[in-house]
Amino acid sequence: MSPLAVGIAGIVALVLLILIRIPVAVALGLVGFLGYAAIEGWTRANLMIGGVPIEFASMYTLSVVPLFTLMGSVAASAGLSADLFRASRVMFRHVPGSLSIASIFASALFGAVCGSSVATALTMSRVSIPEMLRAGYPPQLAAGAVAAGGTLGILIPPSLILMIYAIIAQQSVAKLFAAALIPGLILTGFYCVTAISYYRVLTRPTPEPTLEEKPERLHTALLRIWHVIALFALTLGGIYFGWFTPTEAAAIGAFGALGLSAILRRQNLAQSFGCFVETVRLVSSLVFIVIASAIFSYFIVQTGISNQLVGSVKAVGFGPIGIIVAVCILYIVMGAFLEGIGMLLVTVPITLPLVLSFGYDPIWFGVLLVILVEIGLIHPPMGMNLFAINAVTKDINIFDIYKGSAPFLIAPIVLIVLMVAYPQLVMWLPSQIN
């Protein structure tokens, strides 16, 4: 068999194994090893697989993942999301659909200290959905706003998926974080516009419901969230201004989050240790996939499938826009069935060289991938954020959550169109950082 045929057989086998419930890491690792052995022989395959764990699990750049994850875990456990929601509610109280906008805005702010979308959706749904339902908001809008807002957790830096992408695509974490910031802010704005429109459509005849309690003053509400603003400014500001490396910023962010939660008496020592333990378990399962993905990448490189794919795609007559449309469709379809990080690790070794061959920047592509993963998080049937909300709020059934998230799918698609038309939206900030 030619290396190309082995490559195609390997990809088909990988898809089948994943579909029959084999863990993603195991499927990637076994297919990668056997495929590599089929091309290069057992001796070389054994040498390759023996070196991968230490090469990838002890990388200095990998340390940003556990440290930023710890920061997010402490922020969630310390109840910062509730403060953010209350402050955002005061800020937007005169806008139609204010609670849904507050939920999205608070999710964006929470995303600035927590790099996980599902964690953002989980914490925000506990805080904001009961208040929205109590104020008479339609359940679809409440669930949709939280599901969409949750996706901002992986776009607004620090982002777990961007960190993983940085490792597998060998790109600068700092540049990726910088690149994601402006699209993150734009998407927050788009989600807010969607929430206002959706609110008007669903509640046309009724006025904005008001909560009975006396509203807080704006400056008091803002004072309540000084810690989140300080953490964000210190960690991300430090990276952008070149004061710290991403690892140092992550360590300071995690240390700062723990210090703040202690000063504000938000969690005791046992709860803090619980955050460490939870982080270790999450990171271990992620790194296991990263190791397996590296084995699979070595195999894919040997097959030469990427070069063949580039040649075939160009021969068919795809231009730069055509290839991006095809890649977007591929990821949106896959996002309906596959988990985001797994999907990224399985596909990036193949799609990245393809997209780069059409002149796109790897940093730009990383941000695009995150937005495509975001779409997968809120579209049926497998949107993880939708299930997270369903798990927390038993009052809203899954079909209302599906319906509620549907209008919010337009916003990321519009953002992708803007990013293709104006790549500077993504590339300007990375070009400015030190």
Add this chain to the structure above:
Amino acid sequence: MRFFDVLGTLARIFTMLGAVALAVMMICTTYDVIARAAFGQPLHGVVDITEIMVLGVALLGLPEVCLRDEQIRVDILDDLVPATLLKGLKLLGVTATIAFLALLLANIVRPMLDAYRFGDIKADTGFPVYLSFALIFICLLAAALTTLTGLARLVGANRSARP
């Protein structure tokens, strides 16, 4: 049953050691930044310390992840296939996990022995590299054992479910 309990406790201890490694990494890096900015005296070997600790964080949680069956997988078939087939697929998944872990374990021995034989060390701290390999070996072995526990439980459940 007692053996499974011991393995469970062992896996928990491994995760806790990973948590300690995370704390050490965070404190050392923060200290390095502060000491460098305030006194112009960075912590010697902080990159080596981070690389060793991140290895611990990355792999010490793996035995508990395998024990709790928390690996990322696609379960869209769960509601579509008969229960017997689903049990078979679960068995296959656990068996494949053990095979992959065994493959990694078997192939880590040679580079570990080479690192020991040639006296490979980390540049700044002089930390022997074979110890990093040994840590990987121990974590993978523990993960394989906890996955075996899962396999034994699955087989046991299948036997007890038979009429």
